[in-house]
Amino acid sequence: MPAESQRLYERIAQKLANDISRGQYKIGQRLPSERELAQTFSVSRPTVREAIIALELDRLVEVRVGSGVYVTNTEPPGGKAGATDIGPFELLEARRSIEGEACALAATRIDDAQLAELNALLTEMRTENEKDVMLSEDADRRFHETIAAATQNSGMIAAVKMLWDARTRSPQSRSLSAKVRATGVKPRIDEHTAILKALRQRDPEGARAAMREHLTRVIDALLKATEVQELERARQQIAEQRKRYAASQ
Amino acid sequence: MPAESQRLYERIAQKLANDISRGQYKIGQRLPSERELAQTFSVSRPTVREAIIALELDRLVEVRVGSGVYVTNTEPPGGKAGATDIGPFELLEARRSIEGEACALAATRIDDAQLAELNALLTEMRTENEKDVMLSEDADRRFHETIAAATQNSGMIAAVKMLWDARTRSPQSRSLSAKVRATGVKPRIDEHTAILKALRQRDPEGARAAMREHLTRVIDALLKATEVQELERARQQIAEQRKRYAASQ
DNA sequence: TTTCATAATTGGTAAGACCAATTTCCGAAT
DNA sequence: ATTCGGAAATTGGTCTTACCAATTATGAAA
Incomplete structure (x- = not known):
């Protein structure tokens, strides 16, 4: 049996x-x-x-x-906890909300060592920007995670980390960010500088605003990129139709 | 033994x-x-x-x-991926930030069905409050998760869910919430009502404020509860010392 | 040496027993 | 009548023994 x-x-x-x-x-x-x-x-x-x-x-x-x-529960926790595939725009919107708050919290608690680290990451992004895009993106991630760490709140840290992990995991987000890269959009140095400046001043509202501004611009860039992509797709589709039409004659 | x-x-x-x-x-x-x-x-x-x-x-x-x-492995997979033990206060602070934003987002997107569900959960909390604390706490969680769902953003949903899972998982949080329960603090109906009201009005700022207010009050209640707990511990310790002192004479 | 059947080992499950913690409930005291 | 206390019943915790099935090891036969 x-x-x-x-x-x-x-x-x-x-x-x-x-x-x-x-x-x-x-x-x-x-x-x-x-x-x-x-x-x-x-x-x-x-x-x-x-x-x-x-x-x-x-x-x-x-x-x-x-x-x-x-x-005690009606469904197992591991059900689909970390495995969710989050769309690129959802992801960025969530990051704007969550990292914005994280940034505000960080502004009141960040210490000088972390400020120095952010500064170092900034120069790294600046110098690597030209030659190695991957390296520069890694610096980008570390920049944001350092801010999360500065909140000294493991809940915020975990949330931010989860979103970045989701980005790494999601095929959609990866291919999209590759496309964006191809259009020449690079991690924005000046926006990150503004964030760091607000953090230096221990200004929560300013820090939140700077972070939200930054991610809003990323969303816009992504929108523009997908627009281009959509246009390209449409153009191709039309060409396809034209060909078929021509062939059937 | x-x-x-x-x-x-x-x-x-x-x-x-x-x-x-x-x-x-x-x-x-x-x-x-x-x-x-x-x-x-x-x-x-x-x-x-x-x-x-x-x-x-x-x-x-x-x-x-x-x-x-x-x-097959030398260490459990959940090592510290999603299993981070987040302290009760960190957890609530993170929830205040994140769920506050989720609530603001939800205000612009929530539909009538979800509003109705929130209302139903509210009455459930009200009626179950007296007899069964577990049920009422479950309604509480579903209330907050419904709001997260209303954002239509799987990133926000995942973040909120992660924090609640962490709460369920954390031994510290569990025992603390048990203590708080013992002191007679129950899920606050009126605060939840205020949140629902702001959501009904599709008022993002109001919804965010209501949610943050709610969680701030929970933090305060927890602080008070731990204070009481500390006092009790101190009192017991003094009594112990007194006894020992008296015995040694 | 190779092959194949048998024996030994190992996990899978069942059944019964006793202990300790908890709850229930009933009788005694107030 | 109400309250309090303790005995009995219930429940999970663990142990013991036993037998079955799958796998592996063994060894004899070809």
């Missing part, structure tokens, strides 16, 4: 997880006792225990000794 | 994980048999099995029936 199937406890765990996400058991509610579950599923208690441990490690349930097993 | 300790299988799993990351067992190598492990750790075989299942779910090992348990 067990053939090449998955293990018993995995099936039980999946059934229970389904029941939970299906609303059979709601958050805060108690599951049937291990003995009952064992009988219901016609398996032994150890197997039920193994399944419950699996659910517990997925933070779906929480066991309280002597009391029972309680539902 | 049984005290308030963690469960046996967790300790065994941790020992094994340590041995693995320590290089005691290298990648591809076979672990001792369940029976041997049971003997060396002086526990029963089911317990060893539970520990191995825990390692398996962390993708540290892979079990092959009839053959043995093999090491």
Whole structure:
């Protein structure tokens, strides 16, 4: 019977997880006792225990000794947490909102060492801008992540990092940024300089504004680039049609 | 020994994980048999099995029936990717910044269905507030996540979700929120109502302000709660000292 | 040496028992 | 009638034993 199937406890765990996400058991509610579950599923208690441990490690349930097993979540956290593919414009809009706030927070807490690092990254971007675009983009990322670090808030740091990771991961964003690069748009030195200046002055509102301004311009550049791209695509399509039309004659 | 300790299988799993990351067992190598492990750790075989299942779910090992348990990784994948433990106050500060912006974005894009859902969640929070705190907290989370969803920006959605997941995951945050619950602080209906009102009016600035106000108040409540907690701890410590002093005479 | 069947090993599961923590509930005291 | 305390029932935690199935090792036969 067990053939090449998955293990018993995995099936039980999946059934229970389904029941939970299906609303059979709601958050805060108690599951049937291990003995009952064992009988219901016609398996032994150890197997039920193994399944419950699996659910517990997925933070779906929480066991309280002597009391029972309680539902704490309706779906596993890892479900699609880090794997979401975020579109380029969504990504930039989110960054404008989130990094704008991060920048405002950073302005009140950044220390001189971090300011110096930002300055160094700025010159790096300036010098690398010409020869190596990849290097310059890396400096760009480190610039933004240093600002996030300056907030001294691991939640903000994680959020910013997540967005940049998503950018790296997303095929759409990668190809788009390649296109933008091809159109000659490079990381904007002056905008980054404005951000650094506001941070130096410990000016939260100014820092936020500078960061939002910067990312707004990036969005605009991207829009323009995709416009060009769209035009190119349309032109090609027309040429295609023309050819077909000509061929059918 | 049984005290308030963690469960046996967790300790065994941790020992094994340590041995693995320590290089005691290298990648591809076979672990001792369940029976041997049971003997060396002086526990029963089911317990060893539970520990191995825990390692398996962390993708540290892979079990092959009839053959043995093999090491596949030297450290859990979630090492510090999404698993960062964010402190309660950091978390709330990050949420104030990020969800504030999310709320402002949502105000311009939220549709009537989502407004209705928010309203439903509000009444749910109100009615469940008295009887079941868990349910009411779940409604709270869904309220905030619905607002994030209303931004129609998967970057913002992912960021907000990440922070709430971090809260669920963090032992610190969990215990702290339990403490706060004990002091009688419940999800604030009126503050949520203010947020909903601003969203209804499609007022970005008002929505942002309402959300920030709400989370600022939560931070204040948490501060107060920890103060009380600290006071209690201090009081107990003094009583302890007094007792010892009296006893030594 | 190669091959193949048998034995030994290993994980998978079942069943039963006992312990400790928790909850429930009923009787006694107020 | 209400409240308080403790016993009993419930529940998860762990151990022990046993047997099955898959895999691997062994060794005898070709």
